[in-house]
Amino acid sequence: MKYSKYILTLCCSLFMSTAAMAESFQDYVQSEMKAFNEYKDALDKEFSDYLNQPWKDFKSVKSKPKLDPKPKKLKPVKRVEKELPVVKEEVKVPVIKKAPPVEPVVVAIPKVKVTPKTVDAPQSNVTFYGHKLFIKYKNPLPNQFSTMINQEKMKVAWDAFAKSEYVELLDQVQSTIEALNLNDWGRMKLLEKIGQAKINGKDLFRNRNEIRLFTWFAFTKLKYDIKVGFTRQHVVMLTPINTMVYSTMYFTIDNKRYFAIDFANSKTNLSRIRTYEKSHPKAREVFDLRIEKRPKLKQYKATKRVAFNFNDKDYSLDIDYDKVYVAYYKNYPQVAYPNYFKAPVSPLADASFRNEVAKLIEGKGEVEAVNLLLRLVQKGFEYQIDETQFQKEKVMLPEETLYYPFSDCEDRAILFSKLVRDLLGLEVVGIKFPAHLATAVALKSRLSGGTSFVQDGKRYYMADPTYMGADVGMMPPRYKGVKFEVIHAR
Numbered sequence: 001m002k003y004s005k006y007i008l009t010l011c012c013s014l015f016m017s018t019a020a021m022a023e024s025f026q027d028y029v030q031s032e033m034k035a036f037n038e039y040k041d042a043l044d045k046e047f048s049d050y051l052n053q054p055w056k057d058f059k060s061v062k063s064k065p066k067l068d069p070k071p072k073k074l075k076p077v078k079r080v081e082k083e084l085p086v087v088k089e090e091v092k093v094p095v096i097k098k099a100p101p102v103e104p105v106v107v108a109i110p111k112v113k114v115t116p117k118t119v120d121a122p123q124s125n126v127t128f129y130g131h132k133l134f135i136k137y138k139n140p141l142p143n144q145f146s147t148m149i150n151q152e153k154m155k156v157a158w159d160a161f162a163k164s165e166y167v168e169l170l171d172q173v174q175s176t177i178e179a180l181n182l183n184d185w186g187r188m189k190l191l192e193k194i195g196q197a198k199i200n201g202k203d204l205f206r207n208r209n210e211i212r213l214f215t216w217f218a219f220t221k222l223k224y225d226i227k228v229g230f231t232r233q234h235v236v237m238l239t240p241i242n243t244m245v246y247s248t249m250y251f252t253i254d255n256k257r258y259f260a261i262d263f264a265n266s267k268t269n270l271s272r273i274r275t276y277e278k279s280h281p282k283a284r285e286v287f288d289l290r291i292e293k294r295p296k297l298k299q300y301k302a303t304k305r306v307a308f309n310f311n312d313k314d315y316s317l318d319i320d321y322d323k324v325y326v327a328y329y330k331n332y333p334q335v336a337y338p339n340y341f342k343a344p345v346s347p348l349a350d351a352s353f354r355n356e357v358a359k360l361i362e363g364k365g366e367v368e369a370v371n372l373l374l375r376l377v378q379k380g381f382e383y384q385i386d387e388t389q390f391q392k393e394k395v396m397l398p399e400e401t402l403y404y405p406f407s408d409c410e411d412r413a414i415l416f417s418k419l420v421r422d423l424l425g426l427e428v429v430g431i432k433f434p435a436h437l438a439t440a441v442a443l444k445s446r447l448s449g450g451t452s453f454v455q456d457g458k459r460y461y462m463a464d465p466t467y468m469g470a471d472v473g474m475m476p477p478r479y480k481g482v483k484f485e486v487i488h489a490r
Contacts, residue, residue: 064246072385130300229251229273304402325400341488361424409438436466438463
């Protein structure tokens with residue numbers, strides 16, 4: 001009887017154990033199915049599986065600077081009358097249309113869409129160059145994530161973000177980018193700023209590496225061809241770019257150059273990283289660093305006093321510019337020169353050029369006006385090479401040249417070409433020598449003498465905003481007979 005009772009008890013135990021195992025297995029299957037279904041996109045699960053495969057080591061190459069080392073000091077021009085270009089026929093400066101008063105930038109920032117899935121998510125406000133965004137998002141990364149960087153952590157991050165409630169946030173991001181007229185640099189800065197948000201006094205993400213992983217995921221979901229790699233200390237975002245980028249590490253992966261965009265102009269050692277080869281199946285867009293859009297940022301008006309002498313007359317004027325533009329472009333990667341020559345300035349600077357600088361050349365002849373603008377840039381700004389001022393090479397936009405205390409040949413050429421093109425309507429090209437950047441102007445007037453060349457049926461006269469005291473048609477003796485490259489803004 002006792003034996004029968006023991007058998008019965010054993011059978012019941014086995015049955016219950018088997019049932020528990022079956023229930024446990026079912027729970028496991030359901031858990032896995034639920035995990036699969038938590039991916040918003042089936043291709044994200046496919047990409048996650050790919051991230052499990054062994055990653056490879058890649059060696060970096062650093063793209064060269066734009067120019068050879070520049071001269072540290074400038075020599076003033078020795079004016080020899082017989083060498084000066086003679087004006088044979090001069091065209092009058094056309095009437096310059098005044099700029100209307102600059103209105104404050106007012107943009108309706110898209111609000112986050114609250115859904116049943118995001119209603120309980122923590123809320124935070126983010127300030128992006130004067131604009132406030134309210135976001136709702138929860139950091140999905142596990143607490144112990146930050147302890148060590150390795151391939152497994154990269155995959156864990158992808159899975160965590162892919163299963164999070166990101167759809168509404170990225171919709172808001174895309175709408176904000178369109179509202180603020182941002183290029184892909186602005187897109188990256190916006191995502192970084194969101195990553196730096198504080199929720200209830202605590203950081204949304206715990207460190208820079210987590211922010212980079214969030215930015216990588218967001219760009220990928222926005223269909224950009226962007227990868228992530230790592231060193232012992234750093235997470236590194238890698239992306240092909242639609243223009244040449246200088247002084248920046250890149251890695252050749254699948255016969256394409258992937259630039260370490262977040263380390264542009266950085267001295268951080270990225271000699272070798274570990275990453276994967278294939279991109280997400282939907283990742284097709286290439287990072288766009290062209291500077292063609294005027295971002296709609298909140299204005300912060302500042303003024304530069306510019307004083308110079310021209311034809312024995314002293315001039316002094318105040319030029320307005322926007323300090324928010326200076327902050328926005330502070331760490332902009334060094335891109336190809338045409339991007340700088342055709343970049344728009346802020347409404348504040350544009351109005352100041354058209355209303356204040358234009359007064360100085362009203363009623364003058366074309367050649368005299370060009371020479372006055374040359375002298376404004378030559379004498380109105382202090383010269384210093386970038387290595388001294390920034391400890392790195394930095395090509396500046398006109399707004400930055402107005403802000404920083406010093407500028408070099410590239411910055412002056414870009415500012416001068418902007419003034420001539422916008423105020424006089426003349427075509428200006430950049431002239432690149434081995435260690436110097438100047439400009440040339442397609443005058444409508446005729447000169448006798450002077451250094452010039454013909455291209456596309458137009459005669460361009462040399463105009464060097466760094467050759468102190470030189471007029472149009474003059475060039476430094478050290479560059480006479482030296483081959484140069486013509487840089488068009490178009």
